[in-house]
Amino acid sequence: MHLKHLRVSIWFLLPLLIFSCKKESELGIKDLAANEDVANFMENYKGRGVLTDSLATPTAPEDVLKDFTIPEDLSLELVLSEPEIAQPIQVSFDHKGRMWVVQYQQYPYPKGLKITAIDNHTRVKFDKKLDPPPAGAKGADTITFFEDTNGDGKYDKSTDAISGLNITTGVALGRKKIWVLSPPFLLAYADENEDGLPEGDPEVHLEGFGLEDTHAVANSLRWGPDGWLYGAQGSTTTANINSKVSKNVAFLGQAIWRYHPETNVFELFSEGGGNNAFNVEFDRKGRVFSGTNGYDRGPYYKQGAYYIKSWGKHGPLTNPYAFGYLPNMPLEGEKKRFTHSLIKYEGAALPAYYNDLMFAINPLHNFIQLTAFTEKGSSFENVDKEIVLSTTDKWFRPVDIKLGPDGGIYIADWYDSRLSHVDPRDTWHKTSGRIYRLGPKTGDKPIESFDISTYSNEELVQLLSHENKWFRQEALRQFGDRKDLSSIPLLIKLLQTGTEQEVLEALWAINLTAGISDEVGKMGLNHKDPFVRMWTVRLLGDKQSLSPAMFQELQKLAAKESHPEVRSQLMASAKRLTSNQTFSLIENLLNNHEDSEDPDIPLLTWWALEEKATSDREGVLAMMADDKIWNHPIMEKVLLGRLMQRYIMEGGEENFAMATQLLEEAPSSKHVKILIEGLQEGLLGREMVTLPDNLLKILEKNNKELGDSPLTLALRRREEKALAEALKIVKDPNAEIGLRLSYIQVLGEINQDEVVPDLLNLVKNGQSSPVIKQTALHALQSYNQKEIGEQLSKAYPGFRDNVYVREAAISLFASRKEWAMDFFNEIEQPKTISPDDVDYHLARRFRLLQDEEINTRADRIWPNSKLLTSEEKTKRINAYGELIGKGEQNVKKGRTLFLSNCGSCHQLNGEGGISGPELTGYDRSNPDYLLLHIVDPNADIREGYEVQRIVTTDGRILEGRLKTQSGGTITIEPPLGGKSTVLSQERIAEMEVQQTTYMPERILEHLSDQEISDLFAYLMQVK
Structure with a gap:
């Protein structure tokens, strides 16, 4: 054609x-x-x-x-x-x-x-x-x-x-x-x-x-x-x-x-x-x-x-x-x-x-x-x-x-x-x-026609020196197509005598033609150019098992390597090797390089170690027989806690034995503390994990260094003595606040019904600090007991003065239908609770219960929380559109309006919050686009800001952003900030992405026509 x-x-x-x-x-x-x-x-x-x-x-x-x-x-x-x-x-x-x-x-x-x-x-x-x-x-x-x-x-x-x-x-x-x-x-x-x-x-x-x-x-x-x-x-x-x-x-x-x-x-x-x-x-x-x-x-x-x-x-x-x-x-x-x-x-x-x-x-x-x-x-x-x-x-x-x-x-x-x-x-x-x-601009002449597939090996080798990367890459493809062993002498010569880039190209071409022999591998590992060394490491690592002689050369390089990208590749390749080579290489790199502040190497080290953590537990212990390894910053900051968390989360006799042995061999109380923190992370969100006696004994042995940790673990095992002692501390206003908060949090995770009266008293007690009340309210959400809603809805006027306690209480009422009804009753009948206590983002939470009666009452109490119909949205978009760009606009006032109405969640031009999408990078020159997403914020929920609706096996409703999902647990983060919740996936009956966002649809309705015009003038301004 x-x-x-x-x-x-x-x-x-x-x-x-x-x-x-x-x-x-x-x-x-x-x-x-x-x-x-x-x-x-x-x-x-x-x-x-x-x-x-x-x-x-x-x-x-x-x-x-x-x-x-x-x-x-x-x-x-x-x-x-x-x-x-x-x-x-x-x-x-x-x-x-x-x-x-x-x-x-x-x-x-x-x-x-x-x-x-x-x-x-x-x-x-x-x-x-x-x-x-x-x-x-x-x-x-x-x-x-x-x-x-x-x-x-x-x-x-x-x-x-x-x-x-x-x-x-x-x-x-x-x-x-x-x-x-x-x-x-x-x-x-x-x-x-x-x-x-x-x-x-x-x-x-x-x-x-x-x-x-x-x-x-x-x-x-x-x-x-x-x-x-x-x-x-x-x-x-x-x-x-x-x-x-x-x-x-x-x-x-x-x-x-x-x-x-x-x-x-x-x-x-x-x-x-x-x-x-x-x-x-x-x-x-x-x-x-x-x-x-x-x-x-x-x-x-x-x-x-x-x-x-x-x-x-x-x-x-x-x-x-x-x-x-x-x-x-x-x-x-x-x-x-x-x-x-x-x-x-x-x-x-x-x-x-x-x-x-x-x-x-x-x-x-x-x-x-x-x-x-x-x-x-x-x-x-x-x-x-x-x-x-x-x-x-x-x-x-x-x-x-x-x-x-x-x-x-x-x-x-x-x-x-x-x-x-x-x-x-x-x-x-x-x-x-x-x-x-x-x-x-000079207008280069068209290049002459060519057909690289017809080039001789000598001509292909010459192309590896071409100044245009495209020709070098195409020459490599031809070497891979041909696999002509007669080209190897030419490539070896280039490997020995070429410039740094030519040597790298020759290394690639040799690999494509015949693979990397030990001889070529040794030449590459000892080359002066770091990228020749890096790629030799990578190509050798792709073999997944190296000869003893070749691995010895790799170890020599690892001990002295000065370039961080090469060390990065060494860690990446360590993940692919046999277990003994993996551990030896990790140990070598840790013993000879610091790298704890590198953006990539610490986690690459963890992933290499994790790859063998359960397939070769003896190899892990052998590597950690050296105290120098224990004291490396990467081990202390990244590896040790994760390793313990890994074994605890997967569980089982062999993994618990590894956890025990790591604690026994830890060279200092500092390392024991790191391990215990990892163990605690591994237990988060799990109602009960049966830890073996030998592991519990070593935890008790370290009681002096660990403070409250053994009691926390005993709580998770539901030991009556530990429960009584923890409740005593929780109720003591003179006890250390951090200890009280820690135990209250655990009480919300272990599903022990007998703790509910004490948690309720903490909330209702006028002497309790706001943070104690807030934490107790969060813990109570886990318990499906009718009296929680009944008592707290009546007691609500006594603790509503603190905004954080108030929001925690309303979140509790919105998590179960019976509690929501108790809350609504106090609003509508004796009117002891003002509907104005409930902001838009809290009012919409009641709709997550997906109950017709709840929705009807919520619409009656908070009519502005009801979603607009398509016709209502279109009418508003058209009306607001008439105001944009008309008359005089004050950009300075528009900035103030943005910060007061939108800036708590959104950032624009370096100002504002981070709980919603950053707006600077969006196409803000189109008023129709802006209006659609302001009047109908649910039209396009940006990736990363989706809210999950979660129903637990006992009927509790939660919502939040999915922060992490690993090892059989999920971590949910409140959309507007606050304390995260860790749940075992075994406790989740349903989890789905919500089709609505926290941003209210009627955010412009309280603004005057001039204020809307000023706000859009600021939003549409491109710096």
Whole structure:
């Protein structure tokens, strides 16, 4: 097909095309829905986020460059546009320099499936599984490659390599195959002659990537320098992966994964991070980066590490004993959501200023951010520089960014006024899409045509010295394809004589060709360049077992290694080795390096130790026979408490024996205290754990050093003597306050009904301090006794004067139906309680009981807590919209109004609270967007701020954010701050994400017209 045709006529027809797409979409809901409930939900769902904007008109391709702003030393070129491409999701280049584009036109729903269920985040379930091609329905996704046939630098020929695909996000060429990531599958089409056209039906290499949310499916397929195929998975899908070798590798949400095409092994490379991971970038040192849909730039992924997630929405980590996570790289700069894809520029064609800087695409704000990497121990901090590309065209939605063979930066533009996936209606503009090239201002000449697959081994080795990273990466792919042992002497020579980067490239090429021998491994471990050493460690670690001689070389390196990234990789690789090698390597690193302040190494050390904690307990004890290990800061701050917590949480005879032995061998009371704290953490949320006598004896032995700990443990074992002694202390106003609070908290966890009268008296006693009353109220929530509600509702006027006690009491009443009724009775009949005592966020808690009578009474008592109807919201949005931008606005007064009405929860321009989403990075220039989310705050609950509704097995109702989920317990954090609650999962009958937030819908109703105008003037101000 020849390009650049029908473009003008297409744009005359655009309004008709948009109308047609909408009509087809409306009909499609009936075709998609498997039942009436789903159809009604899809029809009536109010979309959230940046939806289709009928007022934002697209710009014709021939005019679009006029809207862009770029630096004077760069140039921007429109490479491809509709009708040649539509909805491009991935761009890449092959060995001939051809541009491959994955066109994601089937998005958002797979062809041939019906939706049986859909949730408020528009995650869906389907009626059946997809079949791999050629079976099953033919979708609209297409993989196309584009060529420059006459050398003028323009793509003048296109070929649809594979069409009829059904939800396809990635393609990569290699090993004489065309690899296609088409969830739930990773497919391989034979391509022996490497012409880019498949030779028959595909082979399924992987199966099990989830389809619940097709904006978060597996994506970003590409080769790593180690010969594995890498990819990402987004936040709101599941996976249970099977290959010929790997079985049932299950994980939830975002991760970086990899697959080895020769061994057929699939594994998680790193888990979590980046929120909705949709990018995999390798820099010239082989580091893995990805973007984020949050406020920073994304994570630097370490092998085998765990990263931050939105636990409530995205699910727990695969390891319940991870006991921590690494953050994304810290950012110094304006935190504007979101830069979900990035490259580190190493193409040598742009001016030197841009070398090693991050180019991060921001589809929400229609720009590309330039960001620097600053070393921070074994990781990085990011420092924003300038916006390197921006446009006034609101349809500009960059979704992928890649380095090209010419050193230019290629940007795939989805091109749509809509960005948000949170709308089940398929209103996407299916016929648009663009690709741009950002290059030097000087206007470099088109590179000559090439075909790297025809290069000799000598020529491939020469490519490893190319100044453009793209050519070096493609040369590595060719070495992996050929596995020609005759190239090894050439590569060994480069390994011995090359520059630091050339040596690293040679190491990768040798591994791809023949693997890493002990001889090459020794050379790599002793090389002067830290990244050669780092990658030698990683490639050796991937073997998972080293010869004694090779491990000795690794140990020599570990003892003297000066570079933190190498030590970081040593810890990551330690996790993968055999037990004796793991423990020896950990011990070596701890004995010779401090590293306790490094951002990554302490937790990497824990994860290496945890990997062997129960499979080789003797190895753990042998490693800890050395007092020097006990006294290492990482052991004291990170490892020791977690190790004890790990054994206690899993329980069982062998693990309790380990806990006992650790206490026996602890070299000091300081270490005993750390172990006991870990033991206490392991017991949190569990009603009763039967600890063995020998463990209890050693705890009693350390009574002097441990203070109240043995009594707390005895309480958890429900010993009558301990209970009596604890109650005596709790009731004694002269006892140490910390001790009293500690015991009250435990009394709320052990389910001993006889303590209820004493806890009630603490609340009702006018001499009790507010903190004692508050803690007792929290403890009483655990007891399902009718007299609690009866007594406290009548006593309420006597302790309501303290706001924290008052809120604790109201939270108690809202946790059980009978107690709520007692509270309502005191409000409505004798009127001893004022309805004004109950703020909006507390009033709405009664609705969590999901009881019709409760709701009716709550509506009567607090009418403003009742949710607005759709009609009421629309009326308010229209009315407030008339006030925005009219007359004179006072931004200074608007700031004051923001701080008094919104600032307790939200932060803007560095001011305000943190219990709600930070607002600075949002698109605040759109008044309709702001109004929707202020009048209807439940329309789009930001990831990380979801509230869970939990019903315990005895009928108690709790709510809060899911803070952690590990080892059979969950920790719930109150949405607006306060004391967390730890629950055993055995005590949870139901847990679901709430569809409402704490933010009141009527927050603007008490403001005057002028105040609303001033508030929005401040909100919409962009600094």
